[in-house]
Amino acid sequence: MSDLPSIRWGIVATGMISSWFVEDILLEWEGKRVNHIIQAIGSSSTQKAQDFAKNNCPTHSPKVYGSYQELYGDADVDIVYIGTPHSFHYRDCMEAIGAGKNVLCEKSFTINAKQAREIFDAARKNNVYVAEAMWLRHRPLYRELSRLLHEEKIIGDVFRVFSDFANGTDPASQPASSRHRDLSLGAGSLLDVGVYALTWLRVTLGYQKDLPQIVAKQTHEAGVEITTSAILQYSSGQQGICTSTSKALGAPGEVFVVVHGTNGYIEVEGRAASIPESFTVWKKQDGAADRAYFPREACEGKKYEFPQIGRGFIWEAENTALDVLAGRKESQVMPWSETLYIMDIMDEIRAQGGTMYPGE
Numbered sequence: 001m002s003d004l005p006s007i008r009w010g011i012v013a014t015g016m017i018s019s020w021f022v023e024d025i026l027l028e029w030e031g032k033r034v035n036h037i038i039q040a041i042g043s044s045s046t047q048k049a050q051d052f053a054k055n056n057c058p059t060h061s062p063k064v065y066g067s068y069q070e071l072y073g074d075a076d077v078d079i080v081y082i083g084t085p086h087s088f089h090y091r092d093c094m095e096a097i098g099a100g101k102n103v104l105c106e107k108s109f110t111i112n113a114k115q116a117r118e119i120f121d122a123a124r125k126n127n128v129y130v131a132e133a134m135w136l137r138h139r140p141l142y143r144e145l146s147r148l149l150h151e152e153k154i155i156g157d158v159f160r161v162f163s164d165f166a167n168g169t170d171p172a173s174q175p176a177s178s179r180h181r182d183l184s185l186g187a188g189s190l191l192d193v194g195v196y197a198l199t200w201l202r203v204t205l206g207y208q209k210d211l212p213q214i215v216a217k218q219t220h221e222a223g224v225e226i227t228t229s230a231i232l233q234y235s236s237g238q239q240g241i242c243t244s245t246s247k248a249l250g251a252p253g254e255v256f257v258v259v260h261g262t263n264g265y266i267e268v269e270g271r272a273a274s275i276p277e278s279f280t281v282w283k284k285q286d287g288a289a290d291r292a293y294f295p296r297e298a299c300e301g302k303k304y305e306f307p308q309i310g311r312g313f314i315w316e317a318e319n320t321a322l323d324v325l326a327g328r329k330e331s332q333v334m335p336w337s338e339t340l341y342i343m344d345i346m347d348e349i350r351a352q353g354g355t356m357y358p359g360e
């Protein structure tokens with residue numbers, strides 16, 4: 001037995017993200033601060049819950065439940081992890097909170113900002129912890145980039161950022177029941193991956209308090225939004241250009257964020273905009289205007305690389321567990337105000353782009 005504090009997770013849903021999350025939090029790694037226990041699995045079917053337990057946490061003996069409600073009623077569960085499609089997050093969060101459970105709920109937190117506000121009101125009333133599982137914000141790379149940009153001002157004042165996520169899920173090729181294709185499950189590139197592109201704008205532009213003016217367009221196929229482009233203009237004059245698509249897949253190691261400052265620029269690279277691996281700082285040099293005529297290798301860039309641990313969920317899981325164990329009700333990394341800020345922007349982009357979900 002380790003001396004580390006323990007947290008007992010109840011996992012709701014047995015899909016892809018739940019298996020990735022569980023796989024990661026059971027990793028042994030240097031720097032581990034919490035002992036993560038898979039206490040229970042809740043699924044739409046007992047068989048699926050049993051299979052999930054067998055395949056994903058064979059060294060634990062979680063309780064298996066054929067409904068989510070039974071898991072919420074399990075007094076031994078400290079925190080519920082919700083890995084259902086977007087359109088169920090509101091229902092699942094509200095039911096878990098109603099049962100007095102702490103909650104970590106996958107991104108995008110809800111379909112719209114109204115639902116998110118209602119969840120936070122319920123959490124406040126029930127005095128429980130709730131956070132959106134925006135794992136990107138917990139990564140060491142994200143935090144170091146923020147420090148370099150805004151404390152060290154390594155490229156001066158940031159005035160423009162491009163940010164993209166192209167994940168190539170290609171809804172048309174998916175079964176009709178896929179969450180990438182079914183509007184009633186919250187299908188659409190903005191909620192699925194545009195949320196990361198917006199998150200990159202947030203950290204790079206410096207967490208402004210005011211909401212930006214937005215100009216946005218969205219393209220739909222078979223009723224599902226497959227491409228979004230939005231320009232965010234802040235009162236400071238800063239601009240963020242945010243794009244997402246499910247129709248194309250980015251290349252391995254490609255640049256998906258470019259940050260322009262008054263003294264240079266930064267490129268963020270990696271497997272995907274949710275899995276950054278490094279960033280390169282290009283400082284302004286004498287004769288910079290001529291740089292366009294030189295090959296990239298001839299320019300001086302400083303690359304900052306960050307080791308991957310598992311798939312990268314461990315930092316989010318550790319921070320969340322430490323929040324709950326300390327009795328906090330909000331994440332210090334992903335507070336409610338940040339979820340609402342992003343949800344308000346996504347609402348406006350969808351309003352301009354013409355994307356509505358059933359029930360809206």
Ligand SMILES: NC(=O)C1=CN([C@@H]2O[C@H](COP(=O)(O)OP(=O)(O)OC[C@H]3O[C@@H](n4cnc5c(N)ncnc54)[C@H](OP(=O)(O)O)[C@@H]3O)[C@@H](O)[C@H]2O)C=CC1
Pocket residue numbers: 012013014015016017018042043044045048049083084085086088106107108135179185191192274
């Ligand atoms: N952080 C990240 O990197 C990632 C996050 N995500 C997020 O995780 C969430 C789930 O995505 P993902 O795991 O890919 O989805 P999946 O489709 O793989 O799994 C969703 C699960 O939700 C449950 N569910 C409940 N009702 C339904 C329904 N009507 N239709 C389909 N499933 C239902 C099912 O579990 P059961 O039958 O056991 O109840 C199902 O297995 C989304 O919010 C997504 O954005 C997804 C991928 C990566």
Ligand SMILES: O=C1OC[C@@H](O)[C@H](O)[C@H]1O
Pocket residue numbers: 167169192193272274
């Ligand atoms: O969060 C995510 O990250 C990777 C994507 O491909 C996936 O669809 C999305 O849900």
